[in-house]
Amino acid sequence: MRTLSLKVNGDTVQAAAPSHWTLLEVLRYKLGLTGSKQGCDKGDCGACTVLVDGRPVLACLTLAGAVEEREVTTIEGLMPLHVKSGGDGPDPVQAAFDRCGALQCGFCQPGMMLSARALLNKNPCPTRAEIREALSGNLCRCTGYTQIFEAVELAVAESIGVAPAPRSWEAQRMDPSEAQAAAKRAAAHLAERRKQEGRE
């Protein structure tokens, strides 16, 4: 047993835990932060992904003692963090996941969304290939992943101020010419942005 001093979601917290405990165990069983999920406890599924100093780590493979004095962000902290930095309501990634049908059972989502947040922090305008790569450590069995990619793209589009490419179900309620124009605008904007950044 030792007393750990952790910085979780902006707060400094003390937790007494056996020294072999993982970050996931401390989060879930000592701090009551159950948003981080345990899908496999062997680092295979990604459901426990949290951010440590902004980078995604698997909480089930990380000793809690190894992240003392570092900034840990869990799913519970994503919205407060966004609000603190001047945002309104949930993080755009969270809002987009909710809107795009990216979440079904929801069990992989906390980890998935933190991986997506980490990607966008590093690369605010990723390509579809970069999104796929960044989320490849997070397993989802419900969605087929498309709606997850679209959610990340929606979060990107919104944060850079363009309308997202509409999906068929949204197009049904949109005027077709309007939807087409929006899709073209978004695509052109994204391509331009990538060109400026010297990718593609």
Add this chain to the structure above:
Amino acid sequence: MQAHVGGRVERPEGRAKVTGKSVYIADLKVEGAWLGGTVRSDVARGTLRGFDFAPEFDRTRVVIVTPTDIPGENVQALIVDDQPILAAERIEHWGEPLLLVAAPDARTLEAALAAIRPRIDPLPPVLDMELSKHAQKQITIEKGDVDAAIRAAKKNGHIVLEGTYHTDSQEQLYIEPQGCVAFPPDKDGTIVVKGSLQCPHYVRKALVRCFGVTPGQARVVQMETGGGFGGKEEYPSVVACHAALLARAARRPVSMIYDRHEDLAVTPKRHPARVRHKTVVDKHGRLIAMDIDVLLDGGAYTTLSPVVLSRGCIHAAGPYRCENTRIRGRVVATNHVPYGAFRGFGAPQTCFAIERMMDRVARATGIHPFALRHKNMLRVGDSTATGQILKDSVGSAEVLAAVAEKTGIDKHGWCAPRDARAGKARGLGLSFFYHGAGFTGSGEEMLKGRVRIDVLADGRVEVLAGSTEIGQGTNALFLAITAESLGCETADVVVATPDTAHVPDSGPTVASRTCMVVGGCLTKACRELAARVGGDVKRPWRERAREFAQRGGDGQVTVQYSSPKDVVWDDDTYTGDAYPVFGWAADVAEIEVDLVTLEVEVKRFSTAVDVGKAIQPALVEGQIEGGSLQAVGWAHLEVVTTRAGKFEQDRLATCIIPTTLDAPKFDVMLVEIPYAHGPFGAKGVGELPMDGGAPAVVAAIEDAIGVHLTRVPATPERIMEALESASQARKQ
């Protein structure tokens, strides 16, 4: 007001899910709860002689449950009473539960499980389904005269083709493992179990038998559930009984949450299958006769196998017209871990076989696979293998047209020689399939599923159903149907938590039935309620409903499902209307085979699906893409094998499912041919996308490299074997 049906309704549980606030079973805080674990058999078959306890083991620190501690019957109640809750003497499979332990903490539990060793005299197990002598269920479906058609084939200048097809098991792999928390009986003897589950009333039924109590004394509450896909249809009853027995013995709550190893090792998976086809076809590619033999490995106990076999057999002849059809099916007992429900429920296995056979027919007759399917497809007025005359909502021609238009599959030169650039060969493969919505045969009539709605004091309407939200969107679906039917806003509707103490038994959340069957009852209930509430429909619903409640109006409406009158089924002869209606679909897979490693990459997956009406198009697309990816995974990379009756894949690094990098680009085309008896014309969609992916991918491999594979998953090793045996055959 915007349209709720066909539009987009926010998931009521969405915000909690994206902010990490949803409570799944492992997140539930229960004061004073102990942890439960299971001592299991380490052989596939044997006789239990007793237990050895390590000398240092302190029995007073834990609570132990053996079969003698079961107050009711030692029976895992489902279809047949052959599975014990704890094996008392006869052991029938690896991992069979023998004894239960509860401990105050994880370390004590782990030590206890390590300290208790069962003493077992091993017996030789039966692990090859072809050698099993014990059939759990047999079915014969017969139409016309298959033998006469085969005898006359030569004289009539018909072609006779034979093929044998194998499909391996598959793990559901919900990301949240199985788990329940049970509370000890209260002073009235009531047991409460909360858990991750699809079918609360199934669990209640199991507890009633296990404890010898009345249904009112067994209360089951569904927690937020992290995926099911059939995997949480029957197995949660096992976890629930075990946890509840421990809670009773320990006189405190017991939490039993499986870790991934235990979940992979002992929970039921898709039935392995062997399907034989003998097909007679004329030179124009018209199907003359189909003789089909289906064999499924049921594993050690019956579980749901008879029903899986039934659905598998009914779908075995595919969505094709054929006057002479015979389907003989058998599911046999082996000493494998029992196989069970998984999305598709027997149909993916038989669909793989018929679709592979259709590709053989295409090659043998020189008819294009698309044209062949188009020529033989069922249309309105045609009869299926069970003699069901298709009356309406048949989207066969439409789904084929949609994939053809999208992919050009109808003009694609199938298996034509082509360049392999950069060491890779590309291919396109087609599958065409249908899936019956709702329970098979008289199932829905026997089940009599009910749904209730209730006007609350503030004018909102509560929907009470046993149907569970497991990610597929039950909550949003019920909101859309209710709001649309009553002409109110979705904010005026609340969906009750499935809790057997409060919600009626709507039947299980399985069989692509929640939207069509339960949703159908819901629309009827809403119609009745709207008539009762009355008033000027231009005024907001909540005002009118509040006034109705204030003047003492009866705002409670219960509707029980009854099949449409023209749906007639005969269980004895297996003839008639097997399902009230079918969903229809066609898939085109575009793949690339690496010619060195023989790895397959699915680049694009186009699927056209007739769902009747998409109540929530975004949810329907989610079902179609998610189901299709499970099918694609099964087609070429999800390997599940056993050795000595034990699953070899014991963690997610070996029991693999597709990642973001394995997922193809999806083109989903929703075709809506309305079904007159469905809510707003809707049929089922849950299982359908699981059926066609495997044959489409394997056909695309054949198109790319010319090898005719007859088994899934089509791993590089299997492709290599097939290529080698093909080249051997050419040499001889």
